[in-house]
Amino acid sequence: MKIGLEIHVQLNRLRSKLFCGCRADYYTLSPNSNVCAVCLGLPGSLPVLNSGAVRQAIMVSLALRANPSTRFNFVRKNYFYPDMPKNFQISQYDKAGGAPVSKGGEMELTTDAQKPLRVKLTRIQIEEDPGRLFHPSGLGSSKYTLVDYNRAGVGLLEIVTQPDLSTPREARLLITKLRSILEHLGVCNTSLEGAMRVDANISTDGNNRVEIKNISSYKDVERALEYEAVRQSQLIALGKPIERETRHWLEEKGTTSSSRAKEEEQDYRYFPEPDIPAVELTEDYIKDIQGSLPELPDSRASRFCREYGLTPYDAGVLVLDKALADYFEETVRLYPKPRIVSNWIQTELLRQLNEKKQEISELRFGPKELAEMLSMIDKGEISGKTGKKVVMEMALTGEGPKSVVERLGLARLGDEAAIRALAQTVFKENPNAVKDALKNPEAVNFLVGQIMKKISGRADPEITNRVVRGLLKAQTSS
Ligand SMILES: [Zn+2]
Incomplete structure (x- = not known):
């Protein structure tokens, strides 16, 4: 299987659209209020x-x-098309005298089997986003369509890969890595709906290439490709041909459907944009940008290994999501035991996020609360096991760890008299176990376990052991 991707990335952290002064944060504004003569393509207007x-x-x-x-x-x-008020899109092209902003490129991924995978890029181009169509009761079943031009003219980058990917999973890994790079560069708020949209082409066993358009959420890329891979292998098994076609991804149904109107390249009648002169950049300008690039995921991962002693695997997981890596570093600043912090984030926090299908930014507690909870374990105020429960509660209610421990009565019981009282009850309830424990020291653990059970593991284990051994001694001497 060969998969190539075209990824559209919105430059939504800029102040304005690509060719006019309208705002790039179109999504915060009421429909059709973020438009001007230029992005509506009115006669006489000129793009800058x-x-x-x-x-x-x-x-x-x-x-x-x-x-x-x-x-x-x-x-x-x-x-x-109704989403394009000008009836044309200003874009870039690598044929017919066109030159895109850059050519070539490469991304290095780490597969699930921890093997490196290189994916070559064909080109990157700058273009403008169209407006947005709304189908109030879903695509295909709405009686009418609404259009909002707030987004029309916002800058997009189109990043085109070569068909170097061989599974839907690898496509997902590429999108995830790219997303992290874009977040580190600060050019795109990728969690915004539609900020990264993907067209994917896929061919199985050297058969015709099928293009899947309109995957409007980067999270759907793997699902759309998996569906298409199954559809194609079923056709092959039935001896039927695979048509060369464009299919649309239907998000709600989780299927692709053939799009009847297939535009061919010549239908677009590309010609040089007469209103914008060619752009010339000096080598110094490019060098200057190269020199001011921020730390990117790969070098950040190496630094995490070097500075914090993390394994390459753990560092890799953290940097694949910039917000997660930031969360980690901020927690370490407050609680300087990086490996412990990394473990808690990768087990308990990621579990919470996966269960709730949330992103780290939606988590209801921050690095400060996590650091505070970890210090409580260190001070012996709660056990590690209780810590997990506290994390769960904090994620649910947004409370701080101290307040959770107090409200649920989770504090570790370190009061010797209280533990002795519990132990005496357990001794009375389990006379046979007490007899056993007098002869067999291993049976002591059973009695300790019974005490723990009575207060859901919150008794200080050291004190509990000491109390039980003391009581047993008293029994033999009496
Ligand atoms: Zn405008």
Whole structure:
């Protein structure tokens, strides 16, 4: 199986759209209020290229080891669709005299089997986002469609990979890694719905290539490709041909469906954009950006191993999500035992997030509360086991650890008199075990276990052991 991806990344951290002064944070505004003559394509309006978008495109290119062009230009891609008020999209193209912002590039992934996988990139181009269509009762069943042009003209990068991926899972790994790189560069708020959209092409056993369009959430890429892989292998098993076609991903149904109108490249009638001159960049400009790139996931992972003594695997898991890596470092700043923090994040925190299908930013407690809870374990105020329960409660209610421990009465019982009273009850209830324990020291553990059970493991184990041995001694001497 061969899979290639075209990933559209919204430059939604810029102040303005790609060619006009309208805001890039279109999603915060009421429909159709973030528009002007330029992004609506009204006669006589002229686009002006956003230099911040060029800078970010070069940052992404360099981070993905692509070669930025010192001269590139824009083309018009003509098509008629209600989400495109101008009836054309200003884009880039690598044919017909067009030159995209960069060519080549490469991403290195780590497969689930911990093997390196290199995926080559074809090109990166700058283009504008269309508006948004809403189908109030779902695609295909709505009587009418609503359109919002707030998004029309927001900057996009299209990142095109070669068909170097061989499973849907690898496609997911690539998207995850790319997402982390974009977050580290600070060019895209990727958790925003539609901020990363994917078209994927997939061919099985050298058969025709099928393109899946419209995967509007990066989380769906694996699911859409898995569906398509099964559909294609069923056709092959039945001896039926696989048509070369474009299919749409239907998110609600979890299936793909053939899209009847297939545009061919010539239908777009590309021609050079007459309103925007070619852009020339100096080598110094590119060098300057190269020199100011922030720390990226791979070097951050190496630093985590070096500075905090984490294993490459653990460091790799943390840096694949910038917010998670930030959470880790902030907790370590407050509670400087990195390996313990990493373990808690990778077991208890990730479990909470997976169960609730949440992202770390949605977690109801922060590094401060986690650090506080870990210090409580160190001070013997709660046991490690209780700590897990506290984390669960904090995730549920957003309370701090002290308040959870108090409300649920989870504090470790270190009061010797109280433990002795419990032990005496347990001795009375289990006379045979007491007789056993007098002869067989291993049976002592049973009695300790019974005491723990009475107060759900909260008794201080050292004191409990001492109390039980003391009581047994008293029995033999009496
Ligand atoms: Zn505008």
